[in-house]
Amino acid sequence: MFKEIILSLLAGMIIGIVFKAIKLPLPAPPVLAGVVGVAGVYLGGVVATHIFKFFSAT
Numbered sequence: 001m002f003k004e005i006i007l008s009l010l011a012g013m014i015i016g017i018v019f020k021a022i023k024l025p026l027p028a029p030p031v032l033a034g035v036v037g038v039a040g041v042y043l044g045g046v047v048a049t050h051i052f053k054f055f056s057a058t
Contacts, residue, residue, distance in 0.1 A: 019026055028034050 016026060016028075029037065
């Protein structure tokens, strides 16, 4: 799991550098809002998985 986090961070940094180098706006929302949004999407997926498992088991 740690390897995936490092690779994701590295990929994001490379994309950020490329976008800045060719003078394009960064493809990301403001920092805190973006992080919270991504966390919300992840948590929503986790909750949905548990809900689907609960209802399929009954």
